[in-house]
Amino acid sequence: MTTEGEDSAAPPRRRLDWLRAASDRLPTSWLTGIATGLFLVATAAFGGLATAAEPAPVTIEPGQEHRNDQFALTIERVVLVDELTEAGVYVEDGERVLAVVVDVENTWTRPIAVHSTSSLTESLRLEGLADTPPDSIARYDDGTVAPWLQPGVPAQLVLAWAVTAGRFTDGQPVGITLSDMTLHTGSFVANGQWWTDPVPAATMTVILEDIGAGG
Incomplete structure (x- = not known):
């Protein structure tokens, strides 16, 4: 019991x-x-598996190089000019041309067309024109529009936008964002490789120069 x-x-x-x-x-x-x-x-x-935040873009100065797996980019000048037909951009009445002069080197292993959605049009964006790709990209030395860049061969390019006169002024600080992209390799239906998913990596502020008819 x-x-x-x-x-x-x-x-x-x-x-x-x-x-x-x-x-x-x-x-x-x-x-x-x-x-x-x-x-x-x-x-x-408790949020332990949350995706890590992207690192904040670094701040660099004009003339300082930003290098990634696709490009090495050095912003030289940002200018406002009356017209720039030799670079492939045409203005109408009441418009001027905003142009960025940039040294570029293709750091990839294949030639790159600069004027495409996976190239400089995504890699470089201007404050005030962030959602507007350049109207033209041309070589500074000979005016070749939409050139291809060969691996390891530097070139100086002009990215140009037709803008409303008065929208930008001499001495105005212009913010520029440089983005890094990821190389995507296709399979099955989509073959080949292309650059995509731009992520802001560096920012700078450049003082705009109004050079009138050019110079």
Whole structure:
């Protein structure tokens, strides 16, 4: 015959014995998986699996190079000029040309067309024109419009926009953002490689020069 204290203690012991027995019958891999799942759920609940934030863009100066796996870029000048037809941009009445002079080197292993959505049009954006790709990109030396850049061969380019007269003024600080892109390799239906997903990597401020008819 059991005492009252023994009766009250028996059910917990029986429950523990049942749990131990059930655990012994489970494969070790199951137990490990369950424990891992519980850990992941708990970690996610507290934000431990949140995607790491992208690093903030670094601040660089005009004339300072920004290099990544696609380009080495050095911003030389930002100018306002009356017209720039030799660079392939044409203005209407009440418009002028905003132009960025930039030294560029193709650091990839293949030739790159500069005027495409996976090239300089995404890599370089101006404050006030961030959603507007340049109207033209041309070589500074000979005026070749939309040139291709060969690997390891530097070139000086002009990125030009037709803008409303008075929108930009002499001495105005202009913010420029340089972005890095990721090389994507296609498979199955989409073959080839292309650069995509621009992420701001460097910013600078350049003082705009109004050079009138050019110079």
